[in-house]
Amino acid sequence: xxxxxxxxxxxxxxxxxxxxxxxxxxxxxxxxxxxxxxxxxxxxxxxxxxxxxxxxxxxxxxxxxxxxxxxxxxxxxxxxxxxxxxxxxxxxxxxxxxxxxxxxxxxxxxxxxxxxxxxxxxxxxxxxxxxxxxxxxxxxxx
Numbered sequence: 001x002x003x004x005x006x007x008x009x010x011x012x013x014x015x016x017x018x019x020x021x022x023x024x025x026x027x028x029x030x031x032x033x034x035x036x037x038x039x040x041x042x043x044x045x046x047x048x049x050x051x052x053x054x055x056x057x058x059x060x061x062x063x064x065x066x067x068x069x070x071x072x073x074x075x076x077x078x079x080x081x082x083x084x085x086x087x088x089x090x091x092x093x094x095x096x097x098x099x100x101x102x103x104x105x106x107x108x109x110x111x112x113x114x115x116x117x118x119x120x121x122x123x124x125x126x127x128x129x130x131x132x133x134x135x136x137x138x139x140x141x142x
């Protein structure tokens with residue numbers, strides 16, 4: 001059992017790293033100047049503006065790491081910081097029109113890669129894997 005758990009952890013981790021490496025390379029090949037993690041930040045911001053601490057919590061990263069991503073996205077013109085109306089210490093991170101355009105380009109890349117990576121995997125296998133992932137996440141959050 002222990003060897004199976006070790007091989008599962010290794011396989012799971014290496015699959016995630018492979019997906020990240022694949023998407024990073026494809027973003028670069030397509031001329032996108034963002035990382036997959038920054039793309040995920042833009043995805044969150046397309047749904048609603050957020051403050052830095054919200055993004056850190058969602059992404060489960062420390063605030064300084066999120067700040068570096070936001071700084072770079074702001075420099076590229078993909079997001080802007082807007083002062084909170086009631087609390088001057090808070091800054092809302094809002095996606096720009098250019099940021100939305102870059103996000104959409106990234107979505108096309110991610111969707112294409114997902115289709116490629118899911119070739120030969122049945123709907124039943126995907127459902128089982130999704131259920132396993134849900135259980136793993138729930139167990140980790142206990």
